[in-house]
Amino acid sequence: MLSERRLEVLRAIVQDYVGTDEPVAVGSKALTERHRLGVSPATVRNDMAALEDEGYIAQPHTSAGRIPTDKGYRLFVDKLAGVKPMTAPERRAIQNFLDGAVDLDDVVGRTVRLLAQLTRQVAVVQYPSLTRSTVRHVELLSLAPARVMLVLITDTGRVEQRMIDCPAPFGETSLADLRARLNSRVAGRRFADVPQLVQDLPDAFEAEDRGTVATVLSTLLETLVEETEERLMIGGTANLTRFGHDFPLTIRPVLEALEEQVVLLKLLGEAGDSSMTVRIGHENAYEGLNSTSVVSVGYGSGDEAVAKLGVVGPTRMDYPGTMGAVRAVARYVGQILAES
Amino acid sequence: MLSERRLEVLRAIVQDYVGTDEPVAVGSKALTERHRLGVSPATVRNDMAALEDEGYIAQPHTSAGRIPTDKGYRLFVDKLAGVKPMTAPERRAIQNFLDGAVDLDDVVGRTVRLLAQLTRQVAVVQYPSLTRSTVRHVELLSLAPARVMLVLITDTGRVEQRMIDCPAPFGETSLADLRARLNSRVAGRRFADVPQLVQDLPDAFEAEDRGTVATVLSTLLETLVEETEERLMIGGTANLTRFGHDFPLTIRPVLEALEEQVVLLKLLGEAGDSSMTVRIGHENAYEGLNSTSVVSVGYGSGDEAVAKLGVVGPTRMDYPGTMGAVRAVARYVGQILAES
DNA sequence: GCTTGGCACTCAGCGCGTGCGAGTGCCAGC
DNA sequence: GCTGGCACTCGCACGCGCTGAGTGCCAAGC
Numbered sequence: 001m002l003s004e005r006r007l008e009v010l011r012a013i014v015q016d017y018v019g020t021d022e023p024v025a026v027g028s029k030a031l032t033e034r035h036r037l038g039v040s041p042a043t044v045r046n047d048m049a050a051l052e053d054e055g056y057i058a059q060p061h062t063s064a065g066r067i068p069t070d071k072g073y074r075l076f077v078d079k080l081a082g083v084k085p086m087t088a089p090e091r092r093a094i095q096n097f098l099d100g101a102v103d104l105d106d107v108v109g110r111t112v113r114l115l116a117q118l119t120r121q122v123a124v125v126q127y128p129s130l131t132r133s134t135v136r137h138v139e140l141l142s143l144a145p146a147r148v149m150l151v152l153i154t155d156t157g158r159v160e161q162r163m164i165d166c167p168a169p170f171g172e173t174s175l176a177d178l179r180a181r182l183n184s185r186v187a188g189r190r191f192a193d194v195p196q197l198v199q200d201l202p203d204a205f206e207a208e209d210r211g212t213v214a215t216v217l218s219t220l221l222e223t224l225v226e227e228t229e230e231r232l233m234i235g236g237t238a239n240l241t242r243f244g245h246d247f248p249l250t251i252r253p254v255l256e257a258l259e260e261q262v263v264l265l266k267l268l269g270e271a272g273d274s275s276m277t278v279r280i281g282h283e284n285a286y287e288g289l290n291s292t293s294v295v296s297v298g299y300g301s302g303d304e305a306v307a308k309l310g311v312v313g314p315t316r317m318d319y320p321g322t323m324g325a326v327r328a329v330a331r332y333v334g335q336i337l338a339e340s
Numbered sequence: 341m342l343s344e345r346r347l348e349v350l351r352a353i354v355q356d357y358v359g360t361d362e363p364v365a366v367g368s369k370a371l372t373e374r375h376r377l378g379v380s381p382a383t384v385r386n387d388m389a390a391l392e393d394e395g396y397i398a399q400p401h402t403s404a405g406r407i408p409t410d411k412g413y414r415l416f417v418d419k420l421a422g423v424k425p426m427t428a429p430e431r432r433a434i435q436n437f438l439d440g441a442v443d444l445d446d447v448v449g450r451t452v453r454l455l456a457q458l459t460r461q462v463a464v465v466q467y468p469s470l471t472r473s474t475v476r477h478v479e480l481l482s483l484a485p486a487r488v489m490l491v492l493i494t495d496t497g498r499v500e501q502r503m504i505d506c507p508a509p510f511g512e513t514s515l516a517d518l519r520a521r522l523n524s525r526v527a528g529r530r531f532a533d534v535p536q537l538v539q540d541l542p543d544a545f546e547a548e549d550r551g552t553v554a555t556v557l558s559t560l561l562e563t564l565v566e567e568t569e570e571r572l573m574i575g576g577t578a579n580l581t582r583f584g585h586d587f588p589l590t591i592r593p594v595l596e597a598l599e600e601q602v603v604l605l606k607l608l609g610e611a612g613d614s615s616m617t618v619r620i621g622h623e624n625a626y627e628g629l630n631s632t633s634v635v636s637v638g639y640g641s642g643d644e645a646v647a648k649l650g651v652v653g654p655t656r657m658d659y660p661g662t663m664g665a666v667r668a669v670a671r672y673v674g675q676i677l678a679e680s
Numbered sequence: 681g682c683t684t685g686g687c688a689c690t691c692a693g694c695g696c697g698t699g700c701g702a703g704t705g706c707c708a709g710c
Numbered sequence: 711g712c713t714g715g716c717a718c719t720c721g722c723a724c725g726c727g728c729t730g731a732g733t734g735c736c737a738a739g740c
Contacts, residue, residue: 024731025732027731027732027733028732028733029731029732030731030732039683039684040683040684040685041684041685041732042683042684042685042686043682043683043684045732045733045734046682046683046734048733049733049734059732059733060692061690061691061692062690062691062732062733063689063690063691063692063731063732063733063734064690064691064692064731064732064733065731065732065733066732136483137481137483137489139479139481139491141477141479141493143476143477149477149493151479151491151493151499153481153489153501159491159499159501161443161493161499162443235599236599237577237595237598237599238592238595238596238599240595241591241592241595251581252578252581255577255578255580255581256578258577259575259576259577259578364702365702365703367702367703367704368703368704369702369703370702370703379712379713380712380713380714381703381713381714382712382713382714382715383711383712383713385703385704385705386705386711386712388704389704389705399703399704400721401719401720401721402703402704402719402720402721403702403703403704403705403718403719403720403721404702404703404704404719404720404721405702405703405704406703
């Protein structure tokens with residue numbers, strides 16, 4: 001077990017290292033000067049040697065200072081650092097900025113910009129997921145005798161549409177009937193419950209219409225399932241330029257990961273439940289993100305998280321500040337969604 | 341006026357410079373070796389001096405080779421290079437890839453990926469614009485006694501929705517009436533024509549409903565106008581890492597521009613009509629893109645362009661190849677849209 | 681048994697001088 | 711007007727030595 005002071009030394013190292021943009025490692029002398037550790041550089045050196053033995057810090061090259069390892073950051077985040085709360089003006093700014101949103105796209109767009117700006121990193125915001133949402137309304141439009149458009153509206157304001165070619169012409173009356181029956185059954189219900197709720201619906205129709213009704217229903221179910229493949233928005237990629245001084249190699253895989261929404265969704269998905277999650281460096285399953293950290297948290301309109309948001313930045317980041325910003329933004333987005 | 345041979349020399353310089361990734365300028369000896377110019381290096385040197393006087397090429401530093409200036413690229417694109425057509429296998433690949441798309445988002449998504457991959461640059465695809473589209477259907481849903489949802493469906497498969505709070509409760513009958521009247525007037529019509537077409541619609545309703553009808557109509561018109569602010573999708577940002585060897589400075593403003601959709605839309609908008617447009621370096625109004633070139637072209641489902649797509653890459657790019665890819669993709673996307 | 685000051689050692693980064701090579705401009709001759 | 715020759719220019723890579731921050735170890739002190 002590490003002594004109290006050694007932990008203090010680790011904290012000091014992380015803070016100093018993160019606090020500057022220079023590619024410089026931090027040494028014992030500088031540490032004692034900037035922090036009131038109450039001991040001499042020599043002592044700190046001993047502690048640093050111990051910390052290095054335990055794998056919390058490392059030397060980039062012999063006779064240089066130390067930099068934190070992923071393990072070191074991990075300890076820092078878990079034990080040494082809290083979440084830095086936003087100041088009151090910051091909170092007001094967040095709220096004001098988000099309050100101006102007019103629709104779901106706008107909410108997500110504003111959130112992503114806000115998060116990127118606050119953290120000066122790349123922001124990722126998942127659209128409220130369909131899985132946990134409920135159906136607000138299902139609309140059926142007849143575009144041609146045997147062509148129907150299905151429009152699905154969710155409680156989070158999301159709209160999905162599908163074109164359906166019917167096996168047989170379908171009259172306006174039947175369509176209106178189906179529309180009414182469908183809505184009375186599924187409106188306000190959770191997506192997951194819809195399949196059972198509509199199962200016996202074709203039975204209520206004339207034989208000639210059953211094929212079409214079945215087609216419409218299966219399209220609806222498909223939409224519910226397929227579109228659970230969730231969308232997301234990213235922003236602040238320009239902040240990648242602040243990454244390291246050894247650019248192309250670091251930045252390229254990150255840009256690639258950001259374009260692969262699948263990767264990002266998996267990343268957010270893996271991040272446990274809705275509580276704040278920090279994945280540091282190699283803790284990220286995706287190789288391209290091995291020198292980045294991902295801070296994410298669930299957000300939702302009620303008690304329950306409907307999606308996640310977060311940022312991805314260099315492992316050398318201000319964890320308390322980033323976590324504070326992410327948490328605050330998630331909270332306010334949740335409020336906005338609950339209101340609308 | 342430049343002699344035939346001097347133009348040939350310029351072409352050779354551009355081709356050689358663009359053909360390598362090294363930061364090396366191209367010199368007279370190397371030119372004569374790689375191209376059958378039929379003259380000696382000394383002659384080429386004279387020609388190069390002349391080309392430099394005219395501003396088509398420049399020396400990065402004394403006693404180095406020459407590199408093309410923006411003006412040089414301009415001449416190259418206008419007079420010296422054609423559009424390199426795609427090979428048959430490439431065309432098949434494009435078609436196959438785009439054919440798999442299931443909805444509009446998918447078409448745009450696939451297009452952007454395809455374009456990025458083919459050109460190895462950053463791809464930008466504008467969603468089919470609403471301005472030039474026609475209305476396929478307008479749907480009104482009653483969500484609560486005084487709450488109506490407006491859904492607008494365009495011929496390009498785009499769907500926009502708006503929530504409307506009515507000044508007074510609005511019965512289902514009136515709603516159905518309004519829905520029917522609306523659609524009979526605007527279905528199949530161009531957005532631009534809608535305002536006149538619905539102008540006198542409130543007159544057909546009872547006094548108590550007129551306020552609501554007016555509200556609905558103004559929301560519809562707003563949607564038509566506001567949503568003309570067009571959306572776009574970008575991809576292939578990872579290709580930015582191939583930009584220059586002097587990274588951060590070049591790449592940062594480009595990433596920033598790419599995040600500002602307004603900038604990009606303006607960029608595409610400025611690019612004249614629907615024909616292929618190439619904007620080279622400083623020809624781009626936006627400062628951050630002064631060291632990039634933008635190749636764009638309109639695409640559409642019929643004869644008329646409904647939106648634009650293109651790529652942004654370094655001025656040092658393979659113009660014929662890029663133009664070929666952009667043109668081919670635009671053509672096939674147009675086909676796909678026409679079919680659906 | 682920690683802590684501390686001292687000391688020898690290491691090594692990345694920097695500035696500087698050198699040589700190389702690609703490229704240029706100019707000129708006289710064909 | 712083209713060509714070969716020639717002197718000149720410089721960016722770049724390489725090697726060198728210096729400097730300074732930082733380390734590890736050790737013996738003395740609390």
